[in-house]
Amino acid sequence: MNHRVVNGLRIVWVIVTLWYELGVFFKSVSSCNWPDAVLRSSPHVTNTPSHVLLIADPQILDHRSYPERGPFLTYLSRLVVDLNLRKAWWVALRKQPDVVIFLGDMMDGGRIDMTDDEYEDYYQRFNHIFRLPSGLPTYFIPGNHDIGLRASSLFSPHARSRYQSHFGYLNSWILVANHTFVLLDAPTFVEEDEQRVKSGHAYQDWTPRHGGPIEFVTTVARGENQNYPIVLMSHIPLARTSFDCGPLREKGTIRPGAALGYQNTLGKEATAFLLETLHPSVVFSGDDHDYCENYHTSGWRGATTRVREISVKSFSMAMGIKKPGFQLLSLVSPIHGEDDQKTLADVPCFLPDQMSIYLSTYIPLLLVSLFIVLGSNALRVHTLPPKRSRRLSSPHPRRGDDASEDRMTSLPQPVSVRTPKSGSRPQIPSSFVLFGRRRHIMCFDLLRHCLTLCRTSRRLNSEGLWFGFLRDSRDIAVFPLTVFVAISFWITIT
Template sequence: MRMRFRHHATQATRRITRRYPFLRYLSILTTILTCAWFYALYSSERSTFQSHIQACSWDKWEEWPHHATPHHLVFVADPQIVDPHTYPGRPWPLSSLTETYTDLYMTRNFRLINEKLDPDSVVFLGDLFDGGREWATSRARKLTRSQREILIKLGILKEGEKEGQKVARGLDGSDNGESSKGKSINKRSLDSYRYAKSHPHSRIITKEEHNIWPRDGKTDLREFVHGEDGRWSSYGDKQWNLEFERFGRIFFAPEQLYPNSDRNLVPAWTEPTDSVSVENGANDLKWEQYAVGGRHRLIKTSLPGNHDLGFGAGVQLPVRDRFQSHFGDTNSVYVIGNHTFVSVDGPSLSAFDEYVMGNEEISEERRVNYQHLWKPADEFLDDLSKTAPKVVADALNEYYPGEHETRGYWHEVSDPKDTTHQLALGAKAKKNPKLPVILLSHVPLFRNPDVDCGKDRERGRSIPIHRGYQYQNVLTPTVTNRITKKASEAGDIVHAFSGDDHDYCDITHRFNVGRWNEETNKEQAVMQTTREITVKSFSWAMGVRRPGFQLVSLWNPVDEMGNTVGTPLPTIQSHLCLLPDQLSIFINYVILLGWTLLILLIRAVVVGIRNKPLVDEEDGENDFPRKLSLPRYQPRSSSKDSGRANGYVSPNENQQNETQGRQRASSTSTSTANVNNNNLSVQRSYNSRTRSVSPAAASAGMNYNFNANSHALPNLQDKSRPLIEKAGFYPELRWQDPDDSDEESHVGEEQDSQAKWKKRKRTTSRARRAFNEFIISVAFVAIPCGLFYTFLIKNG
């Protein structure tokens, strides 16, 4: 049974290889290598990414009470979409591949985050683009005469003033570029303008490196100025829009935000109150956020980075306006998970105070010249004491409807010297609801350069204090203190998150912040401890081998005034989630490719040496394969001349008088020029020829009439003749492939092969055979693996 199965398998294999000749090169070794590549590709492009995301599941690190319903948030920092600005020295193929694979990497991970972790909110920490600050903006059309007259009547423009032109104003409101020189400035302004000298370890760059262009009061602020000596002047607003579309495909597309679901981007409106939505923290009692299979995600992308706007004095108004028109206000306050998020435009605010050359203090004149950059962020911080309670009250009204009256500013006139009025305002401020504050800044807050960032940092121990073209590693102490002091007026700063550094850093700050004393109805300074986490870059092309993102779990049950209900616990928990090392994946591919080529090369050499080189079938008459056919015999010309019986051939006779007694049967061994009465060639007809002839059948069927006058084959059934005279008439039987013995497929070939003019073909050398075997085996492995890899890439 076993032999029969093996026989049938062998025959089936032969039939398949005859139909598909290329399958003859298929071997067990190439099959094993192909399977190994399939496993490596699927593991690297699918399993590895899924396992890294699933390892960060919320239930594996959260430590809330069993009845808690926390809000899940994800921080994404520094995606910095790769563009021509990222690697300007790379040639075209490599730069395009880098752009493609970085987009693919972030697309795959962001979709898996939403699919496996299902966060409630996603907040970006700046540097959405890499060269966004370098791409020129489109210029607005100039105002017509009638439009200008209307704006002048409205007081927006002055006579002789062009739209967008900066008019230098002093801190006290004086015009004409006189600033505040020779005028009085209050003590608060002087304190805020004091410049904290840079740390001794800091590196100060030159003016050329900083690339600060002067603002003299007559410069058109709406005119874009190219940086880096006009290196990127050929790129304009079209390039920025293309990158914005790429960013949208990665992070805004519905298939990315809501994979494997039919959820909509806009919540469904329902008349009755949805209890499930309220329990899980819906923004409105009548908004059903769980209508179609899951919660709707809140996406915040308005926090800018230095690669989006520039830094400090390098920020340009048209660049910032373009960013705000697409992503929202760069300074914002909002409530997520019963926490107040304060997002500050640090790059613009740094124009107020930044590290400059020579350890010089920032002059007041310089601050005035750049106040169009830092003033919006500064005013935002000043207004936090008013705007933040409104935002908190609106959020609390969703849980306690009607508890907080939504109203605008107090419309009343009072004497500023009236202390009773000040006490009343203090009492009203005391009743403002507050929630724990989470501070967001793209650039990390100031710290000493030797502060350890923790064990999860890849490069070095701390964030160095450096300054270069359009970047600064940390904010200055002046800007840091200003941000923390103003943000603390919205509530206690329980945590801070930043980006920019691309690597992880976890430190604890101690700040002097203001607190309202209920007993004295005054504000007093209090030392506060705040933890800051610098989130890793989300891209694998930003200098870190292990990119990542930050998971944040928020749970803060509150009363109608925003106070935590029950036992006070930390209201925020955080966890670092690392992503796969894409560079290691590529290195593993290269190693596997090297082993594959080496193994196939060794196999090809062994096959080339072990097997005898094949000889072409058309190598001449002597090398032509024998065919299964009738024998050919030529007796002596006359029996009387030799005195022997007809049909006897002497081996010692001269070849001129007699021919050989045994010859190979050939259907084309004779031609019309050699046919005579003394020679007879027996040739079977193509119509009557069979596949094989057995000796018994042949002897039984060969009964020829012997004519003494013509030398023909003797009668093989004549038993009176001795057996020796019948020798040579039974051809040597040899099995050949039926296709090889199929005479119809070789018509006209044998005669050509015996032609004297045909040149003998060379045999295939062992080296050539090994080379052919290597190329074909590589193709057998590369083609299916390449198709499978293309499928994995195309389908994310």
């Protein structure tokens, strides 16, 4: 029976491991497709849509991320989160995007003051997790965890230059399907806007910092691509009058707030400057970690327009949300003269709840499995006949023994035999002499035999129970652990 139990649990664990370590990731993205159908519904669309994959806040951990957990738990957390990021990235790339854009906070400690060698190792770890197919255009915008926000002794004075040498420009724009993507350095924009506010100048009177975000935004708005639809990318969400985030948000909302190293939203004047200068068709942001769909109002060409902003979910399981995610954006080139043409559409994709898998699947299944293994071994040991000597197996004395006992005299035993040795247990008499014949007390014999058998059986059964329990647990665990290691290795090298 034990063999069948072990094999059955092996099969269950292998199936569960395959499904929850790989299958659920495929399932989560298989039902999430590029929103091309929305664009193809227009009779004017004849070209194939371009596809942009948006990734927000992967924020890969380092040894400083959880100082309260201690070195071992911090290292274990990093391994678990890195593996989850690898699997999520592996299935996200199965969507075969044409362009990838990271919306900031690539590394949790990218802004921290560290040696160049340590930063290089950190950056290479990011590249190893997010391996890119050859020739896939990839762009980054800085987040507050990448370059810092406001001065601090904890932040590296070289954070911005270090970011530029590894990830690219702080501010840039690209053209995708005749849409201008404005990639804004939001943390530096916040700092420059604070300087403007302290000086008491309005935007039209402010002399922009050379090479800064305000100068960049003004240049893009006056550039040759101003007639194309603009897609604004900002790590920090825009200010808002409504705090409704829609039904896809897990909890709470995005509210104004700021402290050392972060700011929840841009200022109201800064938001108005971006909307009225760029007139974006849509805004994508990050930083908040949870999904949020919000609308802003902007005046353009004498009319009030609504601008949709999407705060993309964090790609990491370690950012305080149950289900990480990413965004799929489809675009088609606008047709001249078709002002009402829909040229872009997006859809969120949600990844599995990794913590729920651990807490609601693996741990309960582990407890049930241990209970089954313990129960099957207890049943096995209970039905196993204990080893007995021939004499102990028969409580009745043999006939020859009776005859020899009859011939015994009633003389008392020598003192050396009668007196027990110091420290030895006193023996319970099992016979007595009456009228010159030795008489047996059968109940004492039976009691002594029972006590001996119980002690022997308890010792043998106890050893067999725990040894079998540990052996069976090991034999079961080796199969799912092998599958887990194989999947992890496969995801790492592919």
